Every structure is written in structure tokens, then in C-alpha cells.
Amino acid sequence: MSSDLVPLLPKVSLERRAGAFCIDAIAVWLPSLLLGTNPIAQTIFFVLLWLIMRVAIVRKNQGQSLGRWALDMKIADTRFQRTPGFQELCKREALLGICAALAFAGVGGLTSTNAAVLLLMLPLAIDCSVAFTDSDRFPQAFHDRLSGTMIVGARRGYSLDIKVRRLLDQVQSNVRR
Numbered sequence: 001m002s003s004d005l006v007p008l009l010p011k012v013s014l015e016r017r018a019g020a021f022c023i024d025a026i027a028v029w030l031p032s033l034l035l036g037t038n039p040i041a042q043t044i045f046f047v048l049l050w051l052i053m054r055v056a057i058v059r060k061n062q063g064q065s066l067g068r069w070a071l072d073m074k075i076a077d078t079r080f081q082r083t084p085g086f087q088e089l090c091k092r093e094a095l096l097g098i099c100a101a102l103a104f105a106g107v108g109g110l111t112s113t114n115a116a117v118l119l120l121m122l123p124l125a126i127d128c129s130v131a132f133t134d135s136d137r138f139p140q141a142f143h144d145r146l147s148g149t150m151i152v153g154a155r156r157g158y159s160l161d162i163k164v165r166r167l168l169d170q171v172q173s174n175v176r177r
Contacts (some may be wrong), residue, residue, distance in 0.1 A: 009081065010153035011138060012073045014131055016161060017151055021100075023067030028053055029104050039108070043101045050097035055089045064154065072157035078138075078148050092147035099124040099143075 032046040058065050063074035063083040075092075077084045084092070106120030131141040138150045 009076070009138075009150075012151045012153055014139065016071050016073065017131075018128075019161065020065070020067030020071045020073060023070055024050075024053060024065050025100050025104065027066055028100075032104075039105055042108075043105055046101045046104065047094075047097045050100065051090070051093055054093040054097065055086070058089060059083065059086060062156070064157065068151070068154075068157070070158045070160040072154050072159050072161075073151050074154040074156075075149050076152050078150050084147065084149050088147040088149060092143045092149055095127065095143045095146060099127050 028046055028049045031049060032042045035041045035045055054065050058068075058075060061069070063076060068074055075084060075089075076082060077088065102120040103124040106117045109117035109120070127142045130145070131139040134140055138152070140150060144150060
């Protein structure tokens with residue numbers, strides 16, 4: 001399982017981690033919108049799909065979810081530097097999934113007149129803000145520390161960020177001409 005880990009475990013920037021999180025969250029959020037206007041059913045369905053995508057698929061896909069595969073990164077255990085076990089992934093993704101579900105419930109409630117729904121994004125912000133204050137080589141958010149995991153670069157993936165950057169460079173050079 002550790003054959004895909006790059007020697008010296010390359011650090012992954014927080015921006016790339018956020019991009020992978022957004023890809024996964026949108027891929028789970030869009031199907032949960034099909035349940036209609038019942039926010040409780042949407043939240044339960046969101047958390048269930050989140051656990052399937054970020055635990056079951058990650059276990060079968062060498063530590064990569066859809067977003068992490070798209071951006072060439074994987075999740076690894078801090079002690080053994082391999083794909084984490086089922087319990088570690090469940091601890092990590094249950095906390096992160098609930099925070100993400102609350103954040104998307106807040107985003108869904110922006111059309112109402114009550115601006116207090118933005119407070120639903122606060123748990124996700126608190127969880128991830130720990131990574132900004134971490135001075136370690138591998139900044140860990142609270143959910144990473146709780147489960148003993150870290151996000152590292154991988155050789156396997158789609159390299160979406162590199163392809164988008166190249167496309168934007170081509171567009172920018174064409175506009176200058």
C-alpha cells in the first residue's frame with residue numbers, strides 16, 4: 001500500500017487540500033439536493049454519502065477520494081505511513097462530514113432572510129483553522145490530529161490543478177497576443 005507514497009513524503013499545500021475537499025463536498029452535496037426541501041433528510045443523506053465516498057472508497061482506492069485523486073494526494077497514517085485503518089478513517093470523516101453537512105446547510109439557507117445560518121459554517125472553520133496555526137512540516141487540522149492521519153502527495157492521480165494552471169497560462173498568453 002505504501003508503494004505510491006513518494007519518498008520523503010511531499011507536503012501538500014492547504015490550498016490543494018481545500019480544493020480536494022471542495023470537489024468531494026460538491027460531489028456529495030449535489031445528489032443530496034435531489035431529496036427536495038427537507039433539510040434533515042438532506043443532511044442525513046449527505047453524511048451517509050460522505051462516509052461512503054470518504055471511508056469506503058478511500059479504503060479501496062489506496063487512500064484517495066475523488067478530490068484527492070484529482071489533485072494527486074492521498075491520506076496516510078502518521079505512524080505507519082500507509083493507508084489508515086477503518087477506525088481512523090471513520091473518526092476523521094465523521095467529524096469532517098458533520099462539519100461539512102452543517103456548512104452546506106448554512107449555504108443552502110442563504111436565500112432566507114435569517115443571516116444566522118452562516119453560523120453553521122463555524123464548526124468547519126474552527127476544525128480547519130488548526131492547520132493554519134500548525135508549524136509542523138505537515139500541518140494537521142483537528143480531524144487529522146484526532147485520527148492520527150496526514151495528507152501527502154501521491155504519484156497516482158489526474159493532476160487537475162496542473163492542467164488547469166497550464167490552460168490558464170495558455171489563455172493568458174493568447175490574450176496578450
